[in-house]
Amino acid sequence: MPVYTPQFAPLVVLAFLGTGFGVVLCLLLALAGILRKSRQLVLGGLAVAAGLAITYSVVLLGLSVFSSDTELPLGGWKYFCEIDCHIAYTVEGVQEARSVGPEMQPVSTRGKFVIVRLKSWFDPSTISAHRGDAPLVPNERVILLQDGAGKTYKESPKAEALLAAADIHSTRLRTALRPGESYLSYLVFEIPYESTQLRLLLTSAESPDAAIWGDENSPFHKKAYFRLPGSNPAPTPHLP
Numbered sequence: 001m002p003v004y005t006p007q008f009a010p011l012v013v014l015a016f017l018g019t020g021f022g023v024v025l026c027l028l029l030a031l032a033g034i035l036r037k038s039r040q041l042v043l044g045g046l047a048v049a050a051g052l053a054i055t056y057s058v059v060l061l062g063l064s065v066f067s068s069d070t071e072l073p074l075g076g077w078k079y080f081c082e083i084d085c086h087i088a089y090t091v092e093g094v095q096e097a098r099s100v101g102p103e104m105q106p107v108s109t110r111g112k113f114v115i116v117r118l119k120s121w122f123d124p125s126t127i128s129a130h131r132g133d134a135p136l137v138p139n140e141r142v143i144l145l146q147d148g149a150g151k152t153y154k155e156s157p158k159a160e161a162l163l164a165a166a167d168i169h170s171t172r173l174r175t176a177l178r179p180g181e182s183y184l185s186y187l188v189f190e191i192p193y194e195s196t197q198l199r200l201l202l203t204s205a206e207s208p209d210a211a212i213w214g215d216e217n218s219p220f221h222k223k224a225y226f227r228l229p230g231s232n233p234a235p236t237p238h239l240p
Contacts, residue, residue, distance in 0.1 A: 001076075002076070002077040002078065002079055002088070003070055003072060003076070003077070003078050003079065003224040004079045004081070004086075005078070005079070005080060005081070005203070005204070005214075005215055005216045005224060006081060006209075006212050006213060006214035006215040006216075007214045008214070009081035009086075012212055012213040012214055012215075013081070013212065015056070015213060016056075016211060016212055016213070019052050019053070019055075019056045022048075022049075022052045023049045023052050023053055026045045026046070026048045026049035026052070027045060027046075027049050028045075029041060029044070029045035029048075030042045030043075030044075030045030030046050030049070031045075032045075033045060059213055060211070060213055060218055060219070061219065061220065063213055063214050063218070063221070064218050064219055064220040064221035064222075065220055067214075067216075067221050067222040068222050069222040069223055069224075069225065070222070070223075070224040070225065071199060071224075071225050071226075071227040072090075072091075072224060072225065072226050072227060073227055074091055074092075074093075074094070074226075074227070074228075074229060075090055075091070075092070076090060076091075076226070077089070077090045077121075078090070078202065078224055078226070079123070079126075080138075080139065080204060082136060082138065082139060085122065085123070085126050085127045085131065085136060085179070086123050086126035087120060087121070087122055087123070087136070087138045087139075087177070088120075088121045088122075088123050089118060089119065089120055089121070089202055090118070090119050090121075090226075091116055091117065091118055091119075091200060091226045091228065092117045092118070092119050092184070093116075093117040094114065094115070094116050094117070094198075094228045094229055095114075095115045096112050096113065096114050096115070097112065097113045097115065098112055098113070098193075099113075100113065100162050100165050100166050101162070101165030101166065102165070105165075106165070107158055107161050107162045107165045109156075109158070109190045110193075111190055111191050111192045111193045111195070112190075112191060112192075112193050112195075113156065113158075113162060113188055113189070113190060114145060114188070114189045114190075114191060114198065114228070115162075115186055115187070115188050116145075116186070116187040116188075116189075116200055116226075116228065117184060117185075117186055118173075118184070118185045118186070118187055118202070119182055119183070119184055119185075120138065120171075120173065120175075120177065120182060120183055120184075120185065121177075121181075121182040122136060122177035122178065122179050122180060122181050122182070123179075124179035124180040127179055131179075133178055133179060134178070135176040135177060135178050136176060136177055136178075137174055137175075137176045138173065138174055138177065139204055139205070139206050140174065140204075140205040140206065141173055141202055141203065141204060141205055142201070142202075142203050142204070142205045143155060143173075143187060143200070143201070143202055144200075144201045145187075145189040145191065145198060145199075145200055145201075145228075146198070146199050146200075146201060146225070147191065147192075147195040147196065147197060147198055148195070148196050148197030148198075149195070151195070152201075153189050153190070153191050154189075155187055155188060155189060156188045156189055156190040158188065158190065159186075159187075159188035162188050163186055163188065168186055170184070170185050170186040171183040171184060171185050172185065173185050187200070198228040199225040199226060199227050199228055200225060200226040200228055201223055201225055201226075202226065203216055203217060203223065204217055
């Protein structure tokens with residue numbers, strides 16, 4: 001079953017925009033009260049604005065506190081709301097290696113490489129009939145690999161050299177997509193050889209998402225991870 005971040009995206013975005021509009025309207029009312037020297041208007045506007053903000057914040061934190069971590073298996077889909085559509089991601093394969101490339105000039109590491117094959121897909125069923133076929137550049141993502149000890153790792157600076165040595169073409173994650181299109185990206189990490197129980201975190205880098213109900217970037221909200229199967233590191237893996 002796919003995971004959506006946030007759940008019920010159109011409704012929670014409307015709640016965010018509606019609350020923001022209501023707060024601004026009440027503050028303007030309070031300003032009008034100041035200009036008219038009406039204590040009742042000032043206090044009323046400020047009280048309602050505070051009430052809206054507090055109610056929204058309580059729901060935001062409540063949804064976060066009662067959330068739980070989710071682990072998607074190989075082939076599971078994670079959807080990100082892009083307001084008028086959804087971009088979905090899935091891990092199609094994972095391989096580990098100590099070195100990659102020709103025997104005389106390998107790209108190697110003291111630990112092991114973890115190579116994740118990630119598919120990005122613009123789900124055409126998530127757009128309105130009036131949107132058309134215009135391309136979309138996906139929002140920026142944060143990508144981290146986490147092991148069973150809770151340590152996190154960013155993508156390896158050797159990624160480009162490793163993929164070149166393996167003669168693999170990797171599409172950049174922010175490459176534009178049209179409805180129905182997809183592409184493959186290869187994510188490369190360097191981690192200690194003994195690290196196990198790996199999982200991948202792919203989440204939004206957009207800061208406004210933290211204020212959206214149910215978004216995994218909101219304060220204290222748990223995350224949806226891709227669970228990565230383990231394997232024995234090979235000297236030179238075959239990367240499809």
